[in-house]
Amino acid sequence: MAEPSSAALNQLRDKIDQADKELLEVLRRRLDLVAEVGTIKHAEGLPIYAPKREANMLAKRRAEAESMGISPQLIEDLLRRMMRESYVSEKDVGFKRINPELGSVVVIGGGGKLGGLFVHLFQLSGYDVHIIEQHDWDNAPALLADAGIVVVSVPIDVTEQVIAQLPPLPKECLLVDLTSIKQAPLAAMLKAHSGPVLGLHPMFGPDVSSLAKQVVVVCHGRGQEKYQWLLDQITIWGARLHEAAATEHDQAMQLVQAMRHFTAFVYGMHLKREHADIEQLLQFSSPIYRLELAMVGRLFAQDASLYADIIFSQPDSLVRARHYLDRYQQALELLESGDKQGFNKTFADVADWFGDFAQQFQHESANMLMMANDSRSN
Ligand SMILES: NC(=O)c1ccc[n+]([C@@H]2O[C@H](COP(=O)([O-])OP(=O)(O)OC[C@H]3O[C@@H](n4cnc5c(N)ncnc54)[C@H](O)[C@@H]3O)[C@@H](O)[C@H]2O)c1
Numbered sequence: 430m431a432e433p434s435s436a437a438l439n440q441l442r443d444k445i446d447q448a449d450k451e452l453l454e455v456l457r458r459r460l461d462l463v464a465e466v467g468t469i470k471h472a473e474g475l476p477i478y479a480p481k482r483e484a485n486m487l488a489k490r491r492a493e494a495e496s497m498g499i500s501p502q503l504i505e506d507l508l509r510r511m512m513r514e515s516y517v518s519e520k521d522v523g524f525k526r527i528n529p530e531l532g533s534v535v536v537i538g539g540g541g542k543l544g545g546l547f548v549h550l551f552q553l554s555g556y557d558v559h560i561i562e563q564h565d566w567d568n569a570p571a572l573l574a575d576a577g578i579v580v581v582s583v584p585i586d587v588t589e590q591v592i593a594q595l596p597p598l599p600k601e602c603l604l605v606d607l608t609s610i611k612q613a614p615l616a617a618m619l620k621a622h623s624g625p626v627l628g629l630h631p632m633f634g635p636d637v638s639s640l641a642k643q644v645v646v647v648c649h650g651r652g653q654e655k656y657q658w659l660l661d662q663i664t665i666w667g668a669r670l671h672e673a674a675a676t677e678h679d680q681a682m683q684l685v686q687a688m689r690h691f692t693a694f695v696y697g698m699h700l701k702r703e704h705a706d707i708e709q710l711l712q713f714s715s716p717i718y719r720l721e722l723a724m725v726g727r728l729f730a731q732d733a734s735l736y737a738d739i740i741f742s743q744p745d746s747l748v749r750a751r752h753y754l755d756r757y758q759q760a761l762e763l764l765e766s767g768d769k770q771g772f773n774k775t776f777a778d779v780a781d782w783f784g785d786f787a788q789q790f791q792h793e794s795a796n797m798l799m800m801a802n803d804s805r806s807n
């Protein structure tokens with residue numbers, strides 16, 4: 430059924446259409462300028478993500494918007510969305526090759542999801558890239574003979590075994606892994622190779638449109654002066670590096686990844702066993718619940734074995750999951766005994782523990798929820 434309208438409304442709508450067309454022209458002009466920026470950055474080897482420039486630009490545009498009676502948040506939202514477009518367009522121009530002297534890049538597991546993304550990034554940067562997959566090991570000695578860097582990106586549960594089966598690498602060759610856990614692969618690489626070794630954990634999946642603002646955890650192995658070029662290359666790709674000891678990384682990942690995936694897994698299991706009707710839940714959902722459901726649902730759109738490996742490969746997973754169960758049990762007891770006061774007290778204790786982060790998270794999630802709501806069309 431057509432939406433109600435009137436002649437006066439239609440006249441105004443024509444003018445809005447005209448204003449939107451002008452907006453499109455401005456967008457076209459901005460995209461063309463950004464394409465030129467991309468060419469310069471490629472030639473000069475500059476990172477696609479320029480946080481200081483962004484912060485300055487946003488501050489100025491916010492102030493200008495305010496003086497024009499426009500909400501500063503509106504211009505910030507628009508600019509951030511446009512900059513996301515910039516990252517993709519600048520990425521597609523390609524990147525400067527930071528290490529022109531390097532021998533070939535060999536990605537073991539390069540036919541997989543994350544390995545494939547890195548193959549693409551190295552290729553966009555002009556490196557000579559080869560892949561070793563499960564059934565290619567006969568070619569491995571020939572491919573590895575003049576490798577300048579070997580990147581291991583195979584499933585977690587075979588990573589140590591793959592590292593151990595590497596033939597001797599050239600002395601100066603850099604050995605790197607992208608595994609979601611760090612202690613065991615790093616130890617295996619240091620044992621297998623006497624040259625430079627580096628552990629990386631890209632904190633993103635293969636579906637990112639660019640590396641701008643993404644985090645890569647860096648666990649130093651051996652010979653940083655020999656692999657600084659790679660860290661610089663990753664920065665040019667747009668990512669932010671976060672250095673951590675492998676033990677610190679694995680402990681943090683226990684909560685950030687293993688436990689979070691495990692609780693999402695249990696919640697998905699619970700919804701299934703309760704015969705929840707997802708269509709119906711969505712009709713009744715506030716944006717925050719929709720987002721929560723999406724966070725759980727997206728887990729099940731992915732590879733079970735990656736999540737199984739992340740959860741099962743962490744030695745502390747069982748202990749942490751038991752602790753979680755204990756806390757669930759304690760909270761359940763409050764409910765069983767109708768102890769609302771106890772619930773409120775625990776709530777206040779936890780809120781106190783979150784401190785200023787609670788406000789910060791409320792503010793951040795409010796923005797996310799508005800964006801999630803904007804993208805709905807039904
Ligand atoms: N996918 C992600 O979101 C993500 C994020 C961060 C880190 N990681 C890490 O990246 C690594 C790869 O994960 P993925 O998601 O790309 O998995 P994937 O299953 O998509 O890719 C793994 C690849 O390794 C290949 N492979 C398996 N055994 C091999 C062997 N013996 N020799 C050579 N190749 C072999 C497979 O054929 C496959 O192509 C894992 O260590 C994972 O922890 C993944």
Ligand SMILES: O=C(O)C(=O)C[C@]1(C(=O)O)C=C[C@@H](O)C=C1
Nearest residue numbers: 466477478479480482483512515
């Ligand atoms: O000015 C730059 O360096 C750009 O690449 C352009 C631009 C933008 O779209 O305005 C995009 C990415 C940077 O992080 C900052 C700004």
